[in-house]
Amino acid sequence: NTNSVGIGYTSALKWIYQQNKTSLANVGDLGLPIVAETWDGYLNNFREFPIKEEHVFEALNNAKQSSSYVEEGNVGGGTGMINFGYKAGTGTSSRIVVGLNYTVGVLLQANFGRKHQLIIAGVPVGQELLDIETNASSVPDKDAGSIIVILATDAPLLPHQLKRMATRVSLGIGKLGGIGADSSGDIFLAFSTANITNKSSTTKVAEFLSNDLINPLFDAAIQCVEEAIINSLIAAETM
Structure with a gap:
């Protein structure tokens, strides 16, 4: 959660050093961790x-x-998440791109959205469920929220191509009714496991990959x- 970014960063850095017994002279080769958060203050006493x-x-x-196998729902940082007014959390999905044989994973x-905005497979599910009460009495009645998306692929992509992949994340969110509301903290990070070089x-x-062949990867990312x-909604359980 928001208050744990500091301990998350410091602990991750310690873990990296423990896994790589290297001299201080080469410690810069290990890189630095990236720590992100989504706010869970409605379901978690983060002051503790x-x-x-x-x-x-x-x-x-x-x-x-x-x-x-990757666990979903009330797992890790996803434990306190609320999405479209329902209990949500961590979610994952992947696609093998037909014809290219590359994999895209997310x-x-x-942790965003209001109930009435939820759309699944083009159906305004949220509108149909407006009259059904949720168990969460403290669900925030506002558009703002947040989402962290990590997109990985084994396709050989250059940095600007990965940035293009990351921008397609918003299209996937939009298909479900997300609007990227004001003050919403949306973080998208894309990386490729290809092109490992000898230091x-x-x-x-x-x-x-040629730009002429990248559209199927965009489609896979959105899906x-x-x-x-x-x-993340289906796997999560009421707390």
Whole structure:
């Protein structure tokens, strides 16, 4: 949550150093962690600062050792999330791009929107459910919220192409009725696992996908975001 960004960053950095027993002279090669948050103040007493270093270590160790299955719903930072007025949390989805044989995957934390805005498969589901009471008595009645989306692919993409992929995240959110409301904290990060280079090499060679072939990846990214948000709603349980 918002108040745990500091402990999350420091603990992640300690974990990186513990996993890579390197000299201080080479410590810069390890890079720096990125820590983001979504606000869970309606369901979590964040004033107690419950997140400790051991929780961050546990999460990172589990992620490193996990199989292909990714838990969804009330997991990790997604535990206190509310989306479209319903309990939500962490969601994931992936697609194999037909013809290119590349994979696009999304992991997200959804925490935005009001009930009446929810659209699934083009159906205004939220409008139909307006008269049905939710169990959460303290659901915020406002448009603002937040969402963090991490998009990964094994397609060889250059930085500007990854930025184009990240901008397609908004289209997936929009298909579900999200509007990117004022004060909403929307964070999208895209990366590629391709083009791993030898650090000792004095010259670098990188392959990249032709722009003429990138549209199917855009489509996959949009589908993944849409499905991952729905999964975060379905997998989450009332707290």
